[in-house]
Amino acid sequence: MNRERKAPDVVIRRLPLYLRALELIDHNESPIISSEQMAQIIGTSAGQVRKDLSYFGVFGKQGVGYQTLALRDELRRILKLDREIRVGLIGVGNLGEALVRYHQKSPVHRPLQIVALFDTDPKKIGRKIAEVEVFPLEDLEKRIAEFKIKLMILTFPAVNVQEVVDLCVKNGVKAFLNFIPASIKVPFGVKLHTSDVTLELQSLAYYT
Structure with missing residues (x-):
């Protein structure tokens, strides 16, 4: 399973859906899963499942399918x-706090560990949200190194965003999940995913 080739971002974003489907299956009852079963669970086609997995050298047995446990472990790899993977979050407002609490309660949140929160509000510094401490934003550089943070969630007001992101990148952060309605640039080799609730709602309005 090591004959990998570069996969498009859209394929990478579907892999967690496949993994979630596999984690919901009792492998004792279903030691083998077909691409048709996977497709039905996540709402795509069997051909799409096979094509996506083939990017990573993962091929099921024709007419049989994939070994459930082996495929689960391979997707995790x-x-x-x-x-x-250690995660930080900048901006402990309503959204930031809700994200932390939701993530920490999720039964499948490990190994993605939120280890540090950052904010500029003195009243929030030192608080713990779902057992994760809030640090002053001015300590960002030091805490990234201390906690070895590689992924950062951005939920703070759109002020000095690029400066903060640049500092994170400089200190080793490799990926960002951004909820800020702002234009952000990251260098090659660093990944940025932006989720804008307003834009999502506007696109869904078309179907109403």
């Missing part, structure tokens, strides 16, 4: 979820 591909997504680098076979090791702990």
